[in-house]
Amino acid sequence: MxxxxxxxxxxxxxEKFGLEMVDRIISSSKLESEGIYTSVGTYSFSEMLQLLQHLSENTGVSIDNLLLVYAEHFFSVIxxxxxxxxxxxxxPIEMISSIENHIHVEVRKIYPDAELPTFEVIEKTENSLIMDYKSSRAMHHFGLGLMNKTFEHFNSTATIELEKIKEDGTQVRFIINKN
Ligand code: HEM
Structure with a gap:
């Protein structure tokens, strides 16, 4: 990652929980990086999982909701x-349906070692999209947050439903309807 x-x-x-929380989740995790990250470096996904787990335990917010909020922040970075x-x-539907064949292709040119999900478009109309997410990292709520912000970026809104194809969240169907 x-x-x-x-x-x-x-x-x-x-910003949300204070520097003490940052220290707490880093020191309660076993991190090869020792919690020192540079933006261009690459680190094990298990480090992110530990940080999320400890943040979830300390705040009572579920990992899915933490990923959702984080993705909404990450969109502004993008x-x-x-x-x-x-x-x-x-x-927004054009953009979201192009993640696999364009956006993440460009991301891979910038970061050849990026760990990206795969998205398969199942059905697409002008105002709706059904798309399957697959990733061993099960970061579907990160995808959901990015999708919400994509609609907002184009001054639009949508209803987005998630249907788990695999219980562990490594395969999820997104059913997106523009409002
Ligand atoms: C992961 C870039 C748009 C879904 C990532 C990562 C980057 C990235 C840098 C992390 C890769 C790593 O850590 O190795 C971008 C850029 C975008 C974009 C620059 C737009 C210009 C989107 C959109 C979605 C999306 C619109 C909506 C579904 C995801 C997901 C992951 C991810 C779910 C997490 C990895 C996983 O699930 O395996 N993206 N992304 N991305 N991206 Fe994108």
């Missing part, structure tokens, strides 16, 4: 860092 995902995460934890990529799109 790329360092930018860790650095932005810890910044948000500091807006700032990759304005050109977003400017390619005029419509």
């Amino acid at each position: 790329k360092g930018i995902v860790f650095t932005e995460f810890l910044e948000l934890v500091e 807006e700032k860092s990759y304005p050109g990529l977003l400017a390619t799109y005029k419509d």
Whole structure:
């Protein structure tokens, strides 16, 4: 997992819960990095999982909800860092259905060792999209948060339902309907 995902995460934890919480979740985890991340480095996903688990235990917020809120923050990082990529799109459904074949393809050019999910478009109309998410990291709520913000970015809203195809969340169907 790329360092930018860790650095932005810890910044948000500091902003929402304070520096003491950052220290607490780092010191209660077993981290090869010792909690020192650079945005271009690459770190084990198990480090993110431990940080999320400890934050969840300390705050009572579920890991899914933490990932949802974090993704909404991460979208603003994307807006700032990759304005050109977003400017390619005029419509949220067009953008979301292009993650697999365009957006994450470009991400991989910037970060060859990025660990990305796969998205398969099942059905697409002008106002709706059914898309299957697959990833061993089960970060579907991170995807949900990014999708919510994608609609907001285009001054639009949508109803997004998640249907677990696999109980462990490694395969999830997104059913998206523009409002
Ligand atoms: C992960 C970039 C749009 C879904 C990531 C990562 C980056 C990235 C850097 C982390 C990779 C790693 O840590 O190794 C971008 C950029 C985007 C974009 C620059 C837009 C310009 C989206 C959108 C979605 C999405 C709209 C909506 C579904 C995900 C998910 C992950 C991810 C779910 C977590 C990894 C996993 O589940 O395996 N993306 N992304 N991305 N991205 Fe994107």
